[in-house]
Amino acid sequence: MPLNAVDVQLRPEPVSADPIHTPARATVERSQLTAFTRALEASTGQRFASHAALHDFSVREFPTFWQSVLRQSGLLVGGSADPVCTGESCEAATFFPNLSLNYAENLLALAGSGDAERPAITACRAGGERTRLTRGALRENVMALAGALTRLGLAPGDRVVAVTRNDAKAVTAALAVAATGAVLATAAPELGAETIIARFAPLAPRLLIAHLEAAPHDTGAPLAARVAAIAAALPSLELVVALDDGRPDAAMVVPLHRMEALARRGRSRQPALPHFAFNHPLFIMFSSGTTGRPKCIVHGAGGTLLEHVKEHRLHCDLRPGDKLFFHTSCAWMMWHWQLSALASGVEIVLYDGPIDTAATLWRIVAEERVTVFGTSPPYLRLCETAGYVPNAELDFGALRAALSTGSILYDQQFRWLRDCVKPMPVQSVSGGTDIIGCFLLGNPNLPVHAGECQSRSLGLDVQAAPAGDAEGSVGELICANPFPSRPLGLFDDPDGKRFHAAYFAARPGVWTHGDLVEFTPSGGARLHGRCDGVLNVRGIRVGPAEIYRILQGIPDIREALAVEQHAGQAEGERMVLLVALRPGAALDAALAARIRRDLAQHGSAAHVPDAIIQLDALPVTHSGKLSEAAAADAVSGRPLRNAAALRNPSCLDALRRHPALRPASAPLLAGQGVGQDLDLYLQALWQALLGYAPIDLDDDFFELGGHSLLAARMLAEIRRTTGRELPLATLLHAPTIRLLAAAIRDHAPAAASRLIELRGGDPSRPFFFVHSMAGSVLQMWALARALTCERMVYGIQARGLNAGEEPHGRVEDMAGEYLALIRAVQPRGPYALGGFSFGGLVAFEIAQRLRRMGETVSFLALLDTKVDKRFLPIGEWLRLQRTRALHHVAALRGLSAARRLAYLAERCAPRLGVRAGAAERDRSHAELPPALQRIRSGVIAATARYRPRRYPGKITFFRAMTGERVGFDPVSIWRKVARGGVAVHVIPGDHDSMIARPNAEVLAAALTRCLKDA
Structure with a gap:
């Protein structure tokens, strides 16, 4: 492995055993999730003893689950709910092909005679202005506008684009468009005209809906001018509908109507709303576009509605009487998500305006008696860093839950909400524009743990690939089964190639989302950012x-x-x-x-x-x-x-x-010699290397973030300025400026031994540890410090670190020389040996030789040691080839013809004997000193040549919990060669991070126990 290759990011987070919130028994009893579970038990004859059992059923028997959701939802649908789903893979599946509905009709449905008077929308504007609509008034407005748009020629499937503020008129217009069967794409006024045009132009829309009036918080060109520019750039546009009384810009050339006037004309005739296919397109959403042209993602009406109803009622426990305030804009999918809450009888609170102070949104929550508040981690961080304590001045008696999404909600923010707002369930939710819903979200029946999403979304088989459901292992978020809110596809992608490349190329038939996720023992999930980040x-x-x-x-x-x-x-x-x-x-x-x-x-x-x-x-x-x-x-x-x-x-x-x-082209301390004070020189050198000051004379190099590559640069600089040649291992015993200065002042020749004392202890029972591909044992500092065994621990370094030495290129040659070093310290057994990565091969060969000499090897530790794939058992080799082939086929599917050729050429070059220059061949190691590069080349050659033979003893194998994405199981070959058996210990992290903190502490504890018993 590469020098100091520490894959620290794929590492589990420590999980607190104590939840930050536990629901009361009465809350669980009256939740809609409990009612749904009991109804599902009655209809299936099954018993779900836990939420985990319910979720397992929901993904294993997903057609039954979704049929139950539909039946219990009370949604207004027509046709037949049979079949629930056609197609077995996520990419090919279609849900409820014989069902029909109207999205707007379901959001506007009145449950009884008094339902029309219940509140539907409270729209707040900066400055305190409020607009309130009842369910009856909203329904009447939507039906009137929908009728007027139909008479203007808007037809099912037509694309409608909107540049709207977050207010009641925007909601009315969106539902009116949905009622007609047209397809809506939205943007917010704060987006620039060019950005909006880039999103809207591919859709060839017929109608543009927009606000025109200026607002005090607007920035850039006047909104009316931007709307005119957008309209001019859309040649397919036939009509503009203005939502307010703002004056159109002089450059507006498309016919313009006012929404209010259209609605007045439409009130006289309000026909029943037509039904459309369950998978009729409803919304077109846009990816962020930071890595290229935004994707135009098409979402179906039925899948969107059914998923939102499930999330709102079962996961968020939203019901009539609730007030949902989610701080969002019309450009974000959470605007559409909150819109669907109307289908559950919920009143939605909207806000159009800036966040002037940390108190801005909390005042709305308190004044409007909001029951569920949705926000984002940046806003919570703003409140925390401002020292704002909302519950010191505001009453949150009505608030029962908080939601957060958009980025990772960290542990501290959970605690801030509890301490500074009120104790309540905090739901960290994660999904996205791509699915217009959530993969991970809350659960009214489960405890809340700080830093975690409470549960996976019911009906969605969410996993952390390649770890699957393994606890404490970080992987890429995937969904392995079909789900209704999967987008219908990308707009203007008739053969589906771009859709496949975006979500299914990495794993055919399985949705790959691009987030890093870790599932915890509590059943929740922790997010670790994006894979592409x-x-x-x-x-x-x-x-x-x-x-x-x-x-x-x-x-x-x-x-x-x-x-x-x-x-x-x-x-x-x-x-x-x-x-x-x-x-x-x-x-x-x-x-x-x-x-x-x-x-x-x-x-x-x-x-x-x-x-x-x-x-x-x-x-x-x-x-x-x-x-x-x-x-x-x-x-x-x-x-x-x-x-x-x-x-x-x-x-x-x-x-x-x-x-x-700017790149550094000169020596670190160009023109500066040691001078009179060696301590000050080293302090300046460390500060230049580590990039900050001050550094104290007793600060530890490794605790400050130093690693083996920085150590090599430092010692090279010391050699240049002082003439002193110090081995890399010097820093293991002199990790501070004060100790290093003492080592330099000691004019005795520096020891060039390849046998380094890593830890003091009983010299009669030492443990010998062989270097990895790094050559030096410096990368083992965290493990060495964490060991608590009574034995002396020695590290064996590679030949070639010292001047004038040529590295070995065969495992057998290394074993012969290292065995002589070991026997000089410990003439007789029993011996305890180990090695990390490549070092395990050398330790294994040393053990073989000791056995042949009649010596006892009481302990042989291999730390995630692999062999060349050519020497795998035939079954494991065939499995690896199949996995790699599928990986390459999936990768090729998403590439153009030219890029496919380049991809194949790059991977065939080594087999054809083609070699690029050193920098092109391995740019990640370009900064290694020449000696370490030569050692690395020798190790690569040695690994390729070495085939392990039968070993009469036992092997203790320490395996990384997270394996390679396209790799093989190294234990299979060790089980084949070790007649005494293989004991396996699983260590958190992957191949590199298992020896780094905090995983090194787990590894050290396991090693200590094994050495004690050996």
Whole structure:
């Protein structure tokens, strides 16, 4: 494995055993989920002893489950509910092909004579103005406008686009369009005209609905002018409907009608609403577009409605009498999600205006007696960092639950809501525009654990691939079964190729969502960010979500983005942390030092950024989400892939010019010698390497985020300025400036031994540990410090680290030399041996030789050691080839013809003997010193040549919980060769992160127990 390759991001979060909220027994008894479960038990004859059992049934027998949801929902439908679903895969399935309905009719249905007078909408505007509509008034307005639009020629399937504020008129217009069978796509006024045109133009719409009046919080060009520009850019447009009395811009050339006038003309005739097929298109949603042209995602009426009804009633327990306020805009799918709550008799509260202070939304919650409030982590973070305590001034007696989505809701924000608002269930929900619903969300019957989504969405087989349902393992969120709210496809994608490439190419027939998720012992889930946001710096993979979680503990940081800088072949990759700070804070040495210390101590060395840059604002999309893609383009000097997708692209101008992004071309301390004070020189060197100050003389190199690559650069600089040649292992015993200075002052020649004492203990019963591909044992520092065994622990380093040595290229040669080193320390057995990754092969060969010499090997530990795939048992080899073939076929499906050829050429080159230059062949190791590169090449050659032979003893195998996406089971071959059997211990993390904190503590505890018994 690569030097210091620490995949720290795919690591489980510690889970608190104590929930932050537990529902009362009475709450569980009266929840709609309980009523649904009992009805399902009665109809199926089954008993569901837990929610896990209910969810298992809902995905295993999903046709029965969805038929029950439909039957108990009371939705107004026509036709037959049989069959429930045709097709077995998620990609090919179709739900309720013989059913018909009208989405708007179901949202406007009146349950009884008094239902018409119940409230439906309260629309709030900045400044305090309120508009209130009853269910009866909303129904009348929608029916009148729908009739008028039909008479104007709007037909089922026509595309309608809307640029609307979040108010009652926008809701009326949206439902009127749905009532006619036309298809609606929405945008918010804060989006720029170019961004909106990029989304709307491919749809060839017939009708544009828009607000025209200016608002005090508007920015940019006047709204009427932007609407005119949009209309001019849509040649298919036949009509504009203005929702207010705003004056149209002089450039408006399309005929314009006023909604109020149209509705007046339509009130006289209100025919019954027609039904359309269950899978008739309803909404077109747009992806963010930060990595290219936005996808136009088509959602069906029936699937959208049924999924929303299930989520609202069963997961959120929304019912008549509830008031739902979800802070959103018409450009976000949560606007459509809250709209559907009308079908459950819920009153929805809307807000159009800015967030002037931390109190803005909480005042609406209190004044309107909101029962369920939906918000986002950035708003909660704003409230927390502002020191705002809402319950100190506002009454939340009506509020019973809070929802949050849009990004990860961290543990601290759960606790802030409990302490500063009120104790209540907090639902972190996750899904997205792609499915217009949720994969993970709340549950009224289950406890709430800080940092977790409570449960998977019923009926959806949500897993963490490749880990499946394994607890404590992070994987990519997938849905393995069909579900009704899967989009119908992408607009203007007749053969479905783009739809397949977007969601099914990675795993045929299985929805792949792109989020990283971890399922916890409580049955909940933790989110770890996006798969495509994972950083890969010098072979180290780091998930930004874990960095953001740690930074939550630093009050001065308002927002942060961690991105990868590609600085060219010579410089390799760097991690850059961008921060926006609270008012009055500054990125001084003390704050930078705290950021690095916290990331190193609560994460690992790989979490520590190479550069920290303060910006006034970070790039966000028009839906308010931070854009890692845009920031990554800026720090790497690339043109933005889609500047129009950003709300504030100008914030990147200062970033591109920032001096911290310039590559270092001179020595770290050019022109500076050691001078009179070695301590001060080393302090300056460490501060230059680690990128912040001050560093104390007794600070620990590894605790500060140092790693083996930084160590190699540091010792090379020390050699250049002092002439002292120090081995890498020096830092294991001299990890502070004070101790390192003492080692340099000791003029005795530095020991060049390949046998390094990693930990003191009983020298008569040592444990010998062989290096990995890194060559040095420096990467084992976390494990060495965590071990608590009584034995002396030695690390064996590779030949080639010291000047004048040539690395070995065969496992047998390494074993012969290392065995001599071992016997010089311990002449007789029993012996205890181990090795990480490649080191396990060498330890295994040493054990073979000791056995042949008549010696006893009491303990042989292999830490996730693999063999070359050529030596796998035939069954495992065939399984691997099949898995790899399916992987490549899936990858090729989503590529153009030209890219397919490039993909095949790249993967066939090694088999054909084609070799690119060193930098092209392995750019992730371009920064390795030449000696380490030579050792690595020797290890690769040795691995390819070595076939393990029969071994008469026992092997103890420590396996990483998270395997490779396209890999094989290494235990199979060890079971075949070890006659004494193989004992397997599963360690959290993947191959690299299992030896990094905090997983190293788990590994060390397991090793300590085994060594005690050996």
